[in-house]
Amino acid sequence: MAIDSVIHTNEQSVNRVLQAGLPVALVFWSKAQPVSAAWEKVLNSAAHDYAGKLLVAKVDAEAEAALWQRYQVPTLPAVLVVQQGKVVAALHVQSTAETLTAWLRYAAIGGTQPPAPQAAAQSSSTSGTPRSTSGQAAATGNGHPVTLTDANFDQIIQGNQP
Template identity: 40%
Template sequence: MAESVTVTQDTFRSSVIDAGRPVIVDFWASWCGPCRQMEPVLDSIAEDYDGRVTVAKVNVDEERLLASMYQIMSIPALLVFKDGHKVAELHGKQSRAALAETLDALV
């Protein structure tokens, strides 16, 4: 069973920028209702795209500098990276279909 990876400022480069596959980064917080609603959707994406896409999570309360670097003003915010570059940005609660459509264009 594929799981998401927790990313910090120290591991962002190795886990996201230097990853050999697309990475969807979920900027979230434990107090955010829509963020909690996204969790099963992202778990499903991690499972279905295992080996092709990495799902990474950044807690904005713990990683304020990282959230600031990517100008995260509201959560949930989902940034998609490929080959070290941000290629898509989605804000708010997203459907599984919308995420799959974005990822299918990259894999």
């Protein structure tokens, strides 16, 4: 089963997530500037609806300042849509849930590219060498946690859960 819920990533595991062969929505947030309820609903739905076609990965910007700086995220919350190692869209707090939905759908299944979001950040490269990950827990949406490790990461991300 492919991961069908939002996962959490950090500096140690982000390259592995980005190089999993799927588009990724990197969601930058903080306790002081959380994702809105409308965005949260869109992100959870996208993770479920596009399981095996899109990864939705949250990044706590306060705890992961290096990632926040690496992607030059000017405001929180923000969603960076990454395809083939490139940021193709940067959606910020003023973006609507409809705009977020359109970009996540486009990243997962293609079709007509949505209009560029307002205040889009400059395109960034996500290249880099993956680092070893410690066990990362992620729910699969069925109430059972999945532990991602180097040994099972590719198998789980590609939808062949051991």
